[in-house]
Amino acid sequence: KTSIMWFRRDLRLTDNQALQAAIQNSDQVILIFIIDPQQVQNDASVNQSAFFASVLHFKESLAKDNLTLLIQTGSVIDIVTEIKAKVPSVGDIYLNFDERGYGRKRDQQTIRYLSQKLGIVAHPFLDFTLTSASAIKKQDGSAYQIFTPYYKKWLTSKKDQPLPALASIEISHKQLAEPFTDHLDDLKKLINQNHSYAYQDSLGEQQAANTLADFVSHKLVYYDQNRDFPALDGTSHLSRYLRTGEISIRTVYDAVSRKPASLGKETFIKELCWRDFYNMIYTIYPDQKNQAVNTKFQNIPWINDEAQFEAWKNGTTGFPIIDAAMQQLNQTGWLHNRLRMIVASFLTKDLLINWTWGEQYFQEKLVDYDPASNIGGWQWAASTGTDSVPYFRIFNPFTQAEKFDPDAQFIKQYIPALAALPADKIHHIDRLSDADQQKYQVILGKDYPKPIVDHALARKRAIASYKNLNA
Numbered sequence: 001k002t003s004i005m006w007f008r009r010d011l012r013l014t015d016n017q018a019l020q021a022a023i024q025n026s027d028q029v030i031l032i033f034i035i036d037p038q039q040v041q042n043d044a045s046v047n048q049s050a051f052f053a054s055v056l057h058f059k060e061s062l063a064k065d066n067l068t069l070l071i072q073t074g075s076v077i078d079i080v081t082e083i084k085a086k087v088p089s090v091g092d093i094y095l096n097f098d099e100r101g102y103g104r105k106r107d108q109q110t111i112r113y114l115s116q117k118l119g120i121v122a123h124p125f126l127d128f129t130l131t132s133a134s135a136i137k138k139q140d141g142s143a144y145q146i147f148t149p150y151y152k153k154w155l156t157s158k159k160d161q162p163l164p165a166l167a168s169i170e171i172s173h174k175q176l177a178e179p180f181t182d183h184l185d186d187l188k189k190l191i192n193q194n195h196s197y198a199y200q201d202s203l204g205e206q207q208a209a210n211t212l213a214d215f216v217s218h219k220l221v222y223y224d225q226n227r228d229f230p231a232l233d234g235t236s237h238l239s240r241y242l243r244t245g246e247i248s249i250r251t252v253y254d255a256v257s258r259k260p261a262s263l264g265k266e267t268f269i270k271e272l273c274w275r276d277f278y279n280m281i282y283t284i285y286p287d288q289k290n291q292a293v294n295t296k297f298q299n300i301p302w303i304n305d306e307a308q309f310e311a312w313k314n315g316t317t318g319f320p321i322i323d324a325a326m327q328q329l330n331q332t333g334w335l336h337n338r339l340r341m342i343v344a345s346f347l348t349k350d351l352l353i354n355w356t357w358g359e360q361y362f363q364e365k366l367v368d369y370d371p372a373s374n375i376g377g378w379q380w381a382a383s384t385g386t387d388s389v390p391y392f393r394i395f396n397p398f399t400q401a402e403k404f405d406p407d408a409q410f411i412k413q414y415i416p417a418l419a420a421l422p423a424d425k426i427h428h429i430d431r432l433s434d435a436d437q438q439k440y441q442v443i444l445g446k447d448y449p450k451p452i453v454d455h456a457l458a459r460k461r462a463i464a465s466y467k468n469l470n471a
């Protein structure tokens with residue numbers, strides 16, 4: 001019995017549902033990754049480059065174990081048809097299916113076609129989330145819109161049904177690589193070397209496992225206390241591995257569940273639930289990438305000032321916490337969660353720029369880009385989602401900085417021009433006197449930009465814009 005294991009965003013051998021089943025149920029397995037031209041953008045973004053760098057790394061690490069990950073370009077159906085013509089014994093295809101968006105439609109069509117036209121049986125597995133998007137429903141069978149009741153039910157379901165990581169499996173004796181030619185060059189073309197500083201040292205299953213082990217041993221217990229302070233770096237940094245599947249969500253959940261009870265552990269597990277929640281919301285609102293889920297807020301009178309958008313993207317707004325955050329995003333491809341919230345609030349409320357612009361920019365820049373979590377996060381910040389921050393609770397960027405970066409350590413790391421200024425001056429930079437500008441050699445408008453908006457006025461303007469829609 002010959003099977004195809006179709007890898008997508010599950011780039012690992014360990015704790016991989018579909019791979020495990022493929023190995024167990026087949027005599028020979030063809031390991032394949034397909035570059036789908038419909039999903040590839042021409043302007044290799046950081047997001048795209050990072051993903052394909054992980055694919056290449058996966059291929060190279062398999063090669064060290066004498067395993068071949070076949071790289072092909074084209075439509076899945078055409079490629080599987082070709083494989084079947086060369087290897088008629090292929091009767092099954094294993095995959096970890098996509099519950100949402102383009103991937104969901106592609107998977108459904110592919111499964112139907114392969115079964116009807118080629119007699120190939122598809123075996124789809126749920127692997128990307130802890131809970132299927134359709135698993136947790138209200139008593140009347142409808143979907144939850146609000147996180148907290150969803151979370152309570154989610155927790156109960158976890159107790160009934162623990163999800164331990166799968167044991168390792170031996171695959172080398174089963175793989176079939178011939179007689180196919182590889183399209184490795186197509187893959188390499190998708191990796192923009194200019195971006196590589198952002199992620200080149202941290203690819204692969206082993207790095208992902210080390211990151212998890214380090215987090216669970218040293219940071220988990222303090223997670224609840226440290227997670228909001230960018231300078232403390234108290235979060236796991238697992239998002240990029242979860243996005244590529246270099247680590248399994250079950251492995252993460254399992255490692256954390258085994259630790260003694262603590263507030264850190266409880267808070268972390270709650271974050272994993274947000275991931276499932278947004279996955280679920282994305283499946284019930286597939287159009288939310290371009291549209292406010294909350295119909296009340298579909299016609300916000302955005303100002304969409306292009307120059308202010310550029311200042312936001314480049315980190316030249318004159319608000320130190322915003323600018324430092326955007327530097328972190330631009331330089332590393334990752335952004336601390338507290339800062340994602342602050343910069344998203346600033347863009348949508350202080351600048352009244354459409355949240356979809358910010359969502360799109362994050363899509364280009366984030367190595368952990370995930371549409372469900374990104375759109376969910378942006379709609380939360382813009383107050384347009386199912387369970388969002390109320391529109392009148394607007395983050396003050398100065399107060400947020402004072403609270404979550406009290407010594408301005410994070411700000412100074414990313415904005416060297418402010419290194420000489422004491423933290424309390426940075427947190428009130430809009431009031432920096434001429435004498436202080438001279439004393440610390442930070443001339444506003446020259447060494448560091450003046451704030452591009454007056455926060456107090458911008459806040460009032462945003463509230464009025466949102467409130468009018470409710471009138």
Ligand code: FAD
Nearest residue numbers: 235236237238239271274275337340369370373374377378
């Ligand atoms: P940790 O704090 O260690 O959390 C562990 C894991 O829990 C994360 O890796 C992630 O998988 C999950 N998680 C944590 N917080 C959230 C959350 N609020 N929503 C969903 N899942 C969460 N996360 C992405 O993975 N991809 C995105 O594209 C993305 N875009 C975002 C955009 C905005 C505007 C906001 C406010 C949040 C976004 N998030 C996104 C959620 C969150 O910021 C990141 O998951 C987190 O910062 C990743 O760092 P970490 O792995 O160290 O997180």
